[in-house]
Amino acid sequence: xxxxxxxxxxxxxxxxxxxxxxxxxxxxxxxxxxxxxxxxxxxxxxxxxxxxxxxxxxxxxxxxxxxxxxxxxxxxxxxxxxxxxxxxxxxxxxxxxxxxxxxxxxxxxxxx
Amino acid sequence: xxxxxxxxxxxxxxxxxxxxxxxxxxxxxxxxxxxxxxxxxxxxxxxxxxxxxxxxxxxxxxxxxxxxxxxxxxxxxxxxxxxxxxxxxxxxxxxxxxxxxxxxxxxxxxx
Numbered sequence: 001x002x003x004x005x006x007x008x009x010x011x012x013x014x015x016x017x018x019x020x021x022x023x024x025x026x027x028x029x030x031x032x033x034x035x036x037x038x039x040x041x042x043x044x045x046x047x048x049x050x051x052x053x054x055x056x057x058x059x060x061x062x063x064x065x066x067x068x069x070x071x072x073x074x075x076x077x078x079x080x081x082x083x084x085x086x087x088x089x090x091x092x093x094x095x096x097x098x099x100x101x102x103x104x105x106x107x108x109x110x111x112x
Numbered sequence: 113x114x115x116x117x118x119x120x121x122x123x124x125x126x127x128x129x130x131x132x133x134x135x136x137x138x139x140x141x142x143x144x145x146x147x148x149x150x151x152x153x154x155x156x157x158x159x160x161x162x163x164x165x166x167x168x169x170x171x172x173x174x175x176x177x178x179x180x181x182x183x184x185x186x187x188x189x190x191x192x193x194x195x196x197x198x199x200x201x202x203x204x205x206x207x208x209x210x211x212x213x214x215x216x217x218x219x220x221x222x223x
Contacts, residue, residue, distance in 0.1 A: 031209075
């Protein structure tokens with residue numbers, strides 16, 4: 001099924017561990033973004049990409065890295081996990097800038 | 113920082129009634145979008161209204177945009193229990209067309 005696929009769905013990390021959240025889309029969308037959602041905070045933009053090889057920071061980029069080597073994939077790396085990174089992470093994509101986004105089902109991350 | 117702010121934060125209505133949610137924003141936009149999120153799920157795009165449009169319809173949804181007041185409203189007519197969800201407005205603006213979300217309105221439709 002066409003869409004945005006996120007893995008894993010759930011993850012528990014210990015403080016200081018690193019991990020990569022995977023995001024893949026098969027719709028040939030140029031624009032991809034990562035958001036985190038925390039209670040009472042809505043969705044906040046972490047990083048985004050306007051095409052392969054191009055990434056930029058969003059509102060809350062500290063502690064996260066991204067790369068975009070292909071159009072399809074946009075992984076999010078946590079360098080050294082902290083309890084403040086406990087959140088639900090969503091990847092989203094759109095065909096072009098300003099279009100409606102298609103969201104993945106999310107990754108629920110707990111850092112202990 | 114949040115661009116859009118939804119009002120009210122929570123809304124409870126009976127099935128069959130209309131639900132109206134409002135969104136205010138601070139800076140100029142290219143377009144404004146509304147999304148729905150069912151509990152524990154990803155967001156689903158509902159409707160997009162461009163800055164040069166004033167009203168748009170999609171099924172039971174009606175969206176208005178007033179750029180002079182920097183505000184938008186989402187009307188859901190003849191609501192159903194299945195409409196129970198959180199609704200978010202999101203604005204697209206700036207040269208890089210970033211999508212910025214508000215904190216959402218939790219709509220509960222009672223059967």
